[in-house]
Amino acid sequence: METLINKLKSWITKHLWWSLVIIFIIGIVAGNLIFGGESYPSINETELTAEDHDHVQGTIWTCAMHPQIRKDEPGNCPICGMELVPVESEDDSDEEGEYTIKLSNAAMKIAEVSTTVIERKAPYKEVYLPGKVMPDERRISELTARFPGRIEKLYVNFTGQKVRKGQVLAKIYSPEIVTAQRELFEAMKFQESNPNYYRAARNKLKLWDLTEEQIDEITNSGEVRFYFDVLSPLTGTVTMRMVSLGDYVKEGTSLFKIIDLSHVWVMFDAYESDIPWIKLGDKIKFKIKSVPDVVFESTVTFIDPVLNPKTRVAGVRTELNNHKDLLKPQMLASGLLKTMLPGGKDQLIIPKSAVLWTGKKAVVYVRTNSHQNMFRFTEITLGADAGDYYVVLEGLKEGELVASNGVFKIDAAAQLKGERSMMNPEGGKQSLGGHAGMDMGGDTSMDTELKGEKEDHSEHDNMENEGAMNVETDPEFKKQLTEVFNKYIVLKDAFVSSDAVVATKAGQEVTKVVEEVNMSLLKGDAHMNWMDYLNSINTSLEAITTTDDLAKQRLAFADLGDALYASIKYFQVDGLGAYYQFCPMALDGQGAFWLSTSEEIRNPFYGDAMLTCGETKEIIN
Numbered sequence: 001m002e003t004l005i006n007k008l009k010s011w012i013t014k015h016l017w018w019s020l021v022i023i024f025i026i027g028i029v030a031g032n033l034i035f036g037g038e039s040y041p042s043i044n045e046t047e048l049t050a051e052d053h054d055h056v057q058g059t060i061w062t063c064a065m066h067p068q069i070r071k072d073e074p075g076n077c078p079i080c081g082m083e084l085v086p087v088e089s090e091d092d093s094d095e096e097g098e099y100t101i102k103l104s105n106a107a108m109k110i111a112e113v114s115t116t117v118i119e120r121k122a123p124y125k126e127v128y129l130p131g132k133v134m135p136d137e138r139r140i141s142e143l144t145a146r147f148p149g150r151i152e153k154l155y156v157n158f159t160g161q162k163v164r165k166g167q168v169l170a171k172i173y174s175p176e177i178v179t180a181q182r183e184l185f186e187a188m189k190f191q192e193s194n195p196n197y198y199r200a201a202r203n204k205l206k207l208w209d210l211t212e213e214q215i216d217e218i219t220n221s222g223e224v225r226f227y228f229d230v231l232s233p234l235t236g237t238v239t240m241r242m243v244s245l246g247d248y249v250k251e252g253t254s255l256f257k258i259i260d261l262s263h264v265w266v267m268f269d270a271y272e273s274d275i276p277w278i279k280l281g282d283k284i285k286f287k288i289k290s291v292p293d294v295v296f297e298s299t300v301t302f303i304d305p306v307l308n309p310k311t312r313v314a315g316v317r318t319e320l321n322n323h324k325d326l327l328k329p330q331m332l333a334s335g336l337l338k339t340m341l342p343g344g345k346d347q348l349i350i351p352k353s354a355v356l357w358t359g360k361k362a363v364v365y366v367r368t369n370s371h372q373n374m375f376r377f378t379e380i381t382l383g384a385d386a387g388d389y390y391v392v393l394e395g396l397k398e399g400e401l402v403a404s405n406g407v408f409k410i411d412a413a414a415q416l417k418g419e420r421s422m423m424n425p426e427g428g429k430q431s432l433g434g435h436a437g438m439d440m441g442g443d444t445s446m447d448t449e450l451k452g453e454k455e456d457h458s459e460h461d462n463m464e465n466e467g468a469m470n471v472e473t474d475p476e477f478k479k480q481l482t483e484v485f486n487k488y489i490v491l492k493d494a495f496v497s498s499d500a501v502v503a504t505k506a507g508q509e510v511t512k513v514v515e516e517v518n519m520s521l522l523k524g525d526a527h528m529n530w531m532d533y534l535n536s537i538n539t540s541l542e543a544i545t546t547t548d549d550l551a552k553q554r555l556a557f558a559d560l561g562d563a564l565y566a567s568i569k570y571f572q573v574d575g576l577g578a579y580y581q582f583c584p585m586a587l588d589g590q591g592a593f594w595l596s597t598s599e600e601i602r603n604p605f606y607g608d609a610m611l612t613c614g615e616t617k618e619i620i621n
Helices: 002-014 016-035 050-055 090-095 105-110 175-188 195-207 212-221 407-416 444-456 458-467 475-496 500-515 524-545 550-570
Strands: 060-062 085-087 100-102 114-117 119-121 124-135 140-144 149-154 168-173 227-231 236-241 254-259 263-271 283-288 291-303 313-321 332-340 347-351 356-358 361-369 374-386 389-394 401-405 578-583 592-596 615-620
Touching: 085 105, 085 407, 100 407, 124 283, 124 374, 149 175, 149 227, 168 254, 175 195, 175 212, 195 212, 263 283, 263 291, 263 332, 347 374, 356 407, 361 407, 374 407, 401 407, 475 500, 475 550, 475 592, 500 524, 500 550, 524 550, 550 592
Parallel strands: none
Antiparallel strands: 060 085, 100 374, 114 401, 119 347, 124 263, 124 332, 140 254, 149 168, 168 227, 236 254, 263 313, 283 291, 283 332, 291 313, 347 389, 356 361, 361 374, 361 401, 374 389, 578 592, 578 615
16 A cells, blocks of 8 residues: 555656646636636527526516516516516616616527617518409490380390390380381481481481491381390390390380400409508409419509598409409409509618507617617607508618517516616606506505506496496397497407407497397486497497507597496396406506406407406406
8 A cells, every 4th residue: 555655656746747737727617617707698699598597696587567576587477477577787777878778698688689770771561452353344334225115025034144246135116116217218208308307317216226227227128117126235244134025114224234254353452551552553463262273463553542431441453354254253352462662762661570659659779789788768750561661750870770579578677777668758767566456465555556546447436336226128138238248359359469450340340239239128217328338339439440550449449348348237238257357557557448258368458568467357247
């Protein structure tokens, strides 16, 4: 054993230099691992791993909607389900300017923040247009009887029959024509001495739609004709037959309607917001539902100068040859028109995902310092909707960087730090006690806010008092009001999906069932109260169905829910299984109620942005 120790000492003495070098290298590596010698990678280099979370120990995570939630690791809010965001430490604010927010590299990666360069280019948009095949109105002919008579022979036996130009469609016997021919024969005797009389007799027959050739045949034969042909004015299809064999017809009676379908129109419906994008001559590609394998292409030949006041759409026409009779009138079509906004090819554009809305204002976060991850709260003025982009009129310059993903999380961090934000446009620190109108487990610091919320919604308390009255209501009326409620739920789901077009159609369905409610089933005060509720309901539905502005539709939807809730309570409609729910953040912080058939919160005022924000205030069985 002693010999082994002596040999080891001898080896260390001979190799002392290399031993020191190895120990030094091991120390450097251990120091880097322990103290993190490298900075965090940028957002574009790697995805955040579990090890990155270890680097941000001490970061506090909170919810933008419920700042009282404080956790030491990322996750979802236990109240509304929103993703938690990191709270920046106060010592990072030294380099920040006015209305700016700074994020750490780790926070940038967790929030999945990405930026887009503002640039000038032609704003293009894809406009989707529903439509249907229609006959060319210039190729429609309606035949009428030019003289009274009786249908003696009929050569068109059914609707849809093909006819050629000049083909005989029917033969008519007319005593008046017989008399007119005899007058012509009498006038022929005085043709030399009284030519005016002769011409008048011929013109009388011409006014009854007899051709010059037919009149010449009569004069040459010298015999009275008792039957006269009705001739087709064009080649086409008989789409209407208004007479039968043996019918007596008066002058002006409709006989046949003939359409030439070798050339057809395809009429598309363009919504009011899409009309500025459509120009004469634009190329449009479309498919016909019954011919799915063929893609048709044509150009816009006409744009209706007047909007339909009920549907708020204008007709856009394109034309197509149809020599093989492939297309039939009333076939459904779906078109796609890619066009550039009139007004220039050099305009500033911004992705829609970069924009936050605060009522009428639009807000973006401009990246002012890439190295420090600093973002500036900026209000901008937007122009036209360009598909996935907006045209920027004021507030931004070419070359600036704006956050285009994770914007809502940046805004939440700004709110928590007391900077200006979408939810806090005036700036200043916000109370961490919660939001008005939401029960945070008996937090007494919210008494004042709750009192204000109750004052703002005292109208709902009055409605509940009205509903407590003992009103005898006809069961049929309750059934009809239940159908209104069912259609209302479809409308609510459209707002949950943030689909203005579907909301418009669903609003039209609600309007239909409201019109079918028989108010004569109500008597006395019940009748008068329903008239009041009905006025509010109709006003709200009109606002929803006459615009495609989602913000305006949601504002009217809040009023509709109030009126329908009051009606249900007053007339004691049961069996709905409904939940009366409330979101304090809706309508720019004013709060709004809605009715639902699901206890799960699905917010119709924010959709995916705050889908689970809200609470159930009442259960209506």
